[in-house]
Amino acid sequence: MVSEKIIVALIVVAILLSVVSIAVTISTVNTKMIPRFSNLNLPDEDSGRVSLRISPTPEGFGAG
Amino acid sequence: MEQKNILMILAVAAVLVALVNVSITFLKVNDFRNALTGFASSDTGTVNITVLGTLDLNFVRDTIDWGAGVVYTNGTEPNATLTTRGNGQALVVGGNWSATNVYGFVIANNGSVNVTLNLTSNKNATDLFGVAPSGLSQFKWNITNKDTGSCSGAGGSGLNTFYSINKTTDIMCLQFGSAASTNEIFLDFLIQVPGDYDAAAKANVEQEVVISANATVAP
Numbered sequence: 001m002v003s004e005k006i007i008v009a010l011i012v013v014a015i016l017l018s019v020v021s022i023a024v025t026i027s028t029v030n031t032k033m034i035p036r037f038s039n040l041n042l043p044d045e046d047s048g049r050v051s052l053r054i055s056p057t058p059e060g061f062g063a064g
Numbered sequence: 065m066e067q068k069n070i071l072m073i074l075a076v077a078a079v080l081v082a083l084v085n086v087s088i089t090f091l092k093v094n095d096f097r098n099a100l101t102g103f104a105s106s107d108t109g110t111v112n113i114t115v116l117g118t119l120d121l122n123f124v125r126d127t128i129d130w131g132a133g134v135v136y137t138n139g140t141e142p143n144a145t146l147t148t149r150g151n152g153q154a155l156v157v158g159g160n161w162s163a164t165n166v167y168g169f170v171i172a173n174n175g176s177v178n179v180t181l182n183l184t185s186n187k188n189a190t191d192l193f194g195v196a197p198s199g200l201s202q203f204k205w206n207i208t209n210k211d212t213g214s215c216s217g218a219g220g221s222g223l224n225t226f227y228s229i230n231k232t233t234d235i236m237c238l239q240f241g242s243a244a245s246t247n248e249i250f251l252d253f254l255i256q257v258p259g260d261y262d263a264a265a266k267a268n269v270e271q272e273v274v275i276s277a278n279a280t281v282a283p
Contacts (some may be wrong), residue, residue, distance in 0.1 A: 004067050011074040017080040025089050028252065043280040044119035044179075048169045050253055051272040052130035052146065054193075056263055057137055 133161030142259030194262025
């Protein structure tokens with residue numbers, strides 16, 4: 001007759017294998033199998049800035 | 065604790081972990097199927113892929129800062145005109161803004177395909193100076209080729225001419241080249257500051273305009 005210790009050992013092994021299976025599933029599907037389309041952010045954009053400040057001037061002030 | 069109780073706990077744990085495992089596998093496989101295009105319902109199929117190339121629009125020179133200045137008010141029509149001229153020294157008439165180190169924008173198409181270039185400004189002349197009774201305020205832009213042949217087929221605007229800026233999106237180049245020797249343009253600005261600008265709201269306030277460029281694959 002099979003001892004209870006062997007049954008316990010088998011269940012523990014089953015749990016460990018299942019955990020490993022979960023880890024492998026998650027890591028494989030996330031990192032290798034699903035394509036990443038990060039370069040499809042169309043269209044491309046960029047920007048520039050124009051700035052100035054207007055100071056108040058006395059009436060009639062100028063370069064002549 | 066009795067050996068049977070331990071066995072029962074382990075067995076329940078094993079079942080729970082197995083259920084989690086099955087659930088995760090099911091969900092991930094569904095994600096995998098949704099993420100792929102060309103999923104074939106039959107046992108054979110063909111996927112055709114056309115690689116369009118890369119889009120990479122870049123402001124090589126992206127800042128024009130005139131700093132502080134005043135409008136000379138002793139003229140008959142007092143206003144100051146500030147003009148950038150590509151890689152040339154900028155020009156100031158009727159005011160004392162410094163033109164030192166002020167140059168036009170340089171925009172480059174660093175991608176691998178010709179693009180259509182659209183430009184948008186978040187401000188117009190009225191936003192910059194308020195409503196001037198003289199009507200002398202202007203805010204204009206002008207595209208010129210830095211590399212000959214870079215920009216062609218300008219939509220609403222021709223090359224080498226200053227056009228008033230409104231806040232709508234303008235097609236500036238229908239075809240903006242990507243070849244290394246024909247992929248850069250200048251974007252210059254003409255700003256006319258009226259002597260009767262809305263000083264109560266605008267004097268000594270840093271006025272900043274954001275020019276946004278947008279590139280799509282050219283037709």
